[in-house]
Amino acid sequence: MSGFDAELHLRLLGERMLIGRSEGHYGRLPQLSTAAQALVGVKAIDPNRAELVIDDYDLAAALRTGQLELYSLRAHRPGRGAHAVPLAAPRIVPCDRVIEKGAYTLHVRYVSLDDNATTVAATYRTKPAQPQRPRRRHGVAAITMSGGGFGAGGWPPQITVGDDRGTTVAADFSGGGSDLEWRGHLRAHPPLAKDTAWIEVDGERIELDELPARGEVFVERLPDESPALRHLWSLVAAPDHFHGRPTDLEPAIEALMAVGALAPDDPALTDVRAVAAVVDPHEHPPGARRIGRLPEPWRSLLARRGSTDGPSGTVAIGLVTPVFDGIAVAALGLESDEEGFEVEVEVTPDLGMHHPFEDSGLGRTLTWWARDDRGNHYLGHVGDWGGDEDRGQGDISFGPALDPRARRLELLPTAEASRAVISFELPWATGEASA
Amino acid sequence: MSDWWLGLPDAEARLSCGGETHRLRWHAGALLAADHDEVERERTLAALAGERCACVEVLDAWARHADDLRVLTLASRGATDQVAAPFDRRDSGGAGGQGITVVVSGASAGWDEFEDDLIPLLGLGAGLTDRLMATVAAAWSDPAEREEEAAAAHAQLMAALYGRAVLAIRAWLAEPELEVDLRMVEADAESRLTSLDAGRVRAELPFSWLSEVWSRGLTTVCRRFCLRAQTDDGRRWTLSTVGPDLDNPELMTLELAGG
Numbered sequence: 001m002s003g004f005d006a007e008l009h010l011r012l013l014g015e016r017m018l019i020g021r022s023e024g025h026y027g028r029l030p031q032l033s034t035a036a037q038a039l040v041g042v043k044a045i046d047p048n049r050a051e052l053v054i055d056d057y058d059l060a061a062a063l064r065t066g067q068l069e070l071y072s073l074r075a076h077r078p079g080r081g082a083h084a085v086p087l088a089a090p091r092i093v094p095c096d097r098v099i100e101k102g103a104y105t106l107h108v109r110y111v112s113l114d115d116n117a118t119t120v121a122a123t124y125r126t127k128p129a130q131p132q133r134p135r136r137r138h139g140v141a142a143i144t145m146s147g148g149g150f151g152a153g154g155w156p157p158q159i160t161v162g163d164d165r166g167t168t169v170a171a172d173f174s175g176g177g178s179d180l181e182w183r184g185h186l187r188a189h190p191p192l193a194k195d196t197a198w199i200e201v202d203g204e205r206i207e208l209d210e211l212p213a214r215g216e217v218f219v220e221r222l223p224d225e226s227p228a229l230r231h232l233w234s235l236v237a238a239p240d241h242f243h244g245r246p247t248d249l250e251p252a253i254e255a256l257m258a259v260g261a262l263a264p265d266d267p268a269l270t271d272v273r274a275v276a277a278v279v280d281p282h283e284h285p286p287g288a289r290r291i292g293r294l295p296e297p298w299r300s301l302l303a304r305r306g307s308t309d310g311p312s313g314t315v316a317i318g319l320v321t322p323v324f325d326g327i328a329v330a331a332l333g334l335e336s337d338e339e340g341f342e343v344e345v346e347v348t349p350d351l352g353m354h355h356p357f358e359d360s361g362l363g364r365t366l367t368w369w370a371r372d373d374r375g376n377h378y379l380g381h382v383g384d385w386g387g388d389e390d391r392g393q394g395d396i397s398f399g400p401a402l403d404p405r406a407r408r409l410e411l412l413p414t415a416e417a418s419r420a421v422i423s424f425e426l427p428w429a430t431g432e433a434s435a
Numbered sequence: 436m437s438d439w440w441l442g443l444p445d446a447e448a449r450l451s452c453g454g455e456t457h458r459l460r461w462h463a464g465a466l467l468a469a470d471h472d473e474v475e476r477e478r479t480l481a482a483l484a485g486e487r488c489a490c491v492e493v494l495d496a497w498a499r500h501a502d503d504l505r506v507l508t509l510a511s512r513g514a515t516d517q518v519a520a521p522f523d524r525r526d527s528g529g530a531g532g533q534g535i536t537v538v539v540s541g542a543s544a545g546w547d548e549f550e551d552d553l554i555p556l557l558g559l560g561a562g563l564t565d566r567l568m569a570t571v572a573a574a575w576s577d578p579a580e581r582e583e584e585a586a587a588a589h590a591q592l593m594a595a596l597y598g599r600a601v602l603a604i605r606a607w608l609a610e611p612e613l614e615v616d617l618r619m620v621e622a623d624a625e626s627r628l629t630s631l632d633a634g635r636v637r638a639e640l641p642f643s644w645l646s647e648v649w650s651r652g653l654t655t656v657c658r659r660f661c662l663r664a665q666t667d668d669g670r671r672w673t674l675s676t677v678g679p680d681l682d683n684p685e686l687m688t689l690e691l692a693g694g
Contacts (some may be wrong), residue, residue, distance in 0.1 A: 011594035019602045021513055056508045063509060063557065066519045293553075 004259050006045035007053060010036055013251065014057035018064070019367040027052075029061050031251040033362075034235070038252035040362050041231035043262040047235075047362045049284075054362075081284075085348045085390045087328045090114035091194050092318030094210040099202060102309060103127060105382070106159075108201055109405060110316040113194045120171065120186040120201060121344065123335050124156045126179065159236040160298050160371045161188050163196035176384065183335070184343070184384075215424030219324040221304075222418055230270045230416075236279060237367045237379055249276050249286070269296050278302060285319060289387035296378035297369065300399070308338045310401030317343075322424060327351070327364060331422045340399040342383065343370075350392030367414040368396045372406035440464035441575035441669035442651050446562030459493055459559070461566045464573075466497045493559070496552045497567065502523070502574035503553065505586055506572035507595035507645075510557055510568050513602040518557060518564075569650035576643035578622055593619050593644050599636055599645060603654045608636075608679060626662035627684070628677045636681065656687065 010032060017029045037048040062068050063317040091113045099106040107123040155173070162168040165359045169192070175184010192199060198207045207258045222230070235247045249272065256262035262269070284306075315334040322328065330346040351364055366379030378398040385394030403407070407429035411422040446461040463640070468490035472478045480494075481488040482616040500506055511518050522654065541582055557564055575592060578585050585592065601615045612633045622641045629637045640662065650652060653661045661677035666672045674690040 003589060008590040008593055012597055014508075015512075015594050015598035015601070019598050056505060059551075060509045063554075064516070068548060068554075261473045301590045 004044065006259065007049060009255060009258055010045070010053045014060070015052065017090070018057065018060055032057055033252065034249075035251040035255040037235075037294070038231055038255045039259060039360060042227045042256065042378050043261060044259045044261070049363055059340060082164050083326065083349060087391070089320040089347065090318055090330060090332060092212045092316040092332055093208040094212060095206055096208045096314070096318040096421050097204075097206050102112060108206060109314040109335065111199060111206070112318070113192060113196070114331050115194060118161065118188040118192040119332070120161060121335070122173070122184065122186050123393065124177070124182040126172075126181070139212040145316050156182050158202065159186065159187065160194060161244065162183070163201040164198055165196065167192055167361050174384065210316070210319040213424040213427060215317065217319050217321050217420065217422050219322055219418055219420050222414070226261070227273070227337045228256040229266070234365070234367050236272060236276050237369070247401050249273070251428060259284065268409065282401065297371065298377055300339035300379045301379055304400040307401045309404050310336050310338045311404045311428050312337050315427060317422070317424055319424065320419035321413070321421050322395060324418045324420050327362065327366065327415055328388065329366075329413045329420055329422070331411055336374065336402050339401055340395050340397060341402050342395045343380065344393075344395055346391055347395045350387040350390065364415065368398070369412040369414055370398055370431045371410050371412065372403055373408040374403050374406050375411075376403045376406065378402070387435060437674050438648050440569070441577065441666050442672070443566065443569060446566050448559050448561035450489055450493070457490050459490060459563065464570065466494060466566075468494055474634045487673040493556070496556055500556060500567065501555050503571060504575065504591040504595065505553060505569055505676055506571045508591065509553065510564055513606065515606065516602060552560065562627070565650070569646060572645035572650055576646040592636070596640060596642050596645060600640055601650050603649065604636060604638060604660065607655050607660050626675065628660060628662070628681050629682050656689065
């Protein structure tokens with residue numbers, strides 16, 4: 001690495017992109033961020049210095065496209081020095097209760113109670129004149145504001161929730177859906193009593209006497225691997241947050257070779273490029289022979305891509321990891337349908353999984369893997385997300401569809417040096433699922 | 436960096452100041468508020484009255500950024516690299532509230548949080564932004580004056596030279612994709628353009644090329660690329676130039692006649 005000037009490498013890349021830029025691009029230079037992430041990943045440049053370079057060239061790009069408002073979002077970037085705050089295990093109670101409300105039904109799937117908030121996982125469904133098949137879109141806040149049976153604006157109404165202490169508070173809905181169905185969460189502030197025996201949702205009492213899924217949590221170190229290759233694999237697993245397309249690896253590969261962290265003839269580079277070429281979820285899955293040549297976990301991930309045989313159901317999880325690599329994760333609930341599954345999680349500190357223009361990508365990140373007891377692997381991407389510097393909360397959308405024969409699932413939030421294993425049973429395998 | 440402005444014509448921009456249209460004039464390397472006789476007095480009066488004086492604000496911002504290399508990172512690299520300044524200068528409203536206001540189309544309410552007083556300077560127009568770039572380039576052209584700083588700023592200096600030199604060479608040779616291997620050489624080293632294999636070009640230029648040649652619009656003369664430019668009076672020039680076949684540099688003399 002001696003003699004290599006990482007800042008110069010980044011600035012010259014920024015210059016090449018500015019003077020060679022094409023019309024109609026967004027007011028930022030994502031390839032520069034990709035190269036900077038790679039150099040930070042192998043500790044060739046201080047992340048604060050790299051961020052200054054990115055900010056300079058993003059502002060230069062914004063000045064050329066008139067999109068200063070996008071550049072300005074960087075002011076909301078979470079601090080890199082944020083630490084994990086204590087993450088107490090929430091009380092998660094499965095419910096599976098359908099409340100009839102005239103023009104629509106409200107399906108309460110599970111309730112999460114902790115000291116900060118009460119969250120009711122809920123699905124609103126209208127009663128259409130002609131039956132249609134609602135479809136959930138994974139990884140996208142699929143918001144359609146075209147009416148439906150929910151009144152003004154087509155948005156599910158605010159309702160009240162209460163507990164056995166006599167507390168009653170308003171709960172606002174956030175989520176995604178269509179004219180026919182909205183899936184998301186009702187969040188109540190201030191929270192209800194964590195140990196309440198029941199809650200009332202819009203006047204209907206629900207006893208909280210079910211138990212969450214049985215599970216366990218532990219942390220394991222990642223196998224030894226070169227930092228350069230580990231970084232490239234994490235890029236393959238994390239698509240461009242804005243477009244949902246695979247990240248262009250070449251600026252990272254070029255930077256890693258320039259710094260001497262990656263040999264041009266490294267055989268693993270062939271695997272990285274082979275996987276990157278077929279991992280785009282928007283493209284048709286590759287043929288079986290091509291998949292068979294890929295390394296795990298990609299082989300099993302891609303083998304089931306496009307499957308629509310996922311079980312429909314909800315799992316109340318309620319498991320919290322210890323701090324690993326300065327991060328802690330709480331898995332609250334899982335919802336599966338034929339195309340994939342979503343896991344509601346809480347993460348501390350919030351890792352900036354927000355608007356892509358807010359994030360230089362230089363901070364700590366998590367890659368969301370999962371695997372089942374049948375050897376299948378799944379990859380998750382951040383969907384709806386919100387939070388503050390201390391903690392963030394949102395949905396991780398996994399694909400492909402869960403193998404219906406799987407009896408156990410492990411969520412694997414993976415950081416730089418270690419990962420957590422959140423392991424739990426899938427109740428539909430034992431006939432306990434809530435549909 | 437004495438007389439670095441020789442050959443650069445005066446430039447003037449107008450802006451709203453105190454409800455009137457005032458002139459900012461750049462002359463011989465300095466920016467002046469042409470409609471304020473005593474700037475220090477105006478500054479003091481404005482401060483005492485809690486008012487803003489747009490002309491003084493621009494002068495102050497100019498002084499703060501006169502050696503700021505971010506100017507060269509953000510501003511144009513050449514004719515084909517246009518900065519679309521999405522802001523203007525207008526009255527900020529309120530009693531005595533005449534100042535520079537950054538107006539961003541569609542801006543979020545939080546713009547003030549990261550307002551950067553360099554951005555309005557880049558939108559002054561009327562040649563003043565070019566003069567600001569020339570000022571910054573001149574401030575860093577003599578390595579003896581800033582030895583330690585220049586070492587720390589090597590990446591910014593090299594990048595500023597690279598973007599402008601490469602764009603100029605590509606335009607000169609009409610090869611927009613031309614690969615240029617740029618070497619930043621010492622100020623007193625020989626400047627050269629040479630052919631490499633596979634159609635690549637190597638350029639060996641000092642950082643002072645920006646101040647000496649590029650800022651003065653002398654990049655190409657008579658279809659020849661200018662490597663060095665020297666003048667004692669801004670009227671008679673001796674240029675070291677190279678032709679499109681990248682042969683040995685030859686001297687060329689330019690002289691303004693009349694006047």
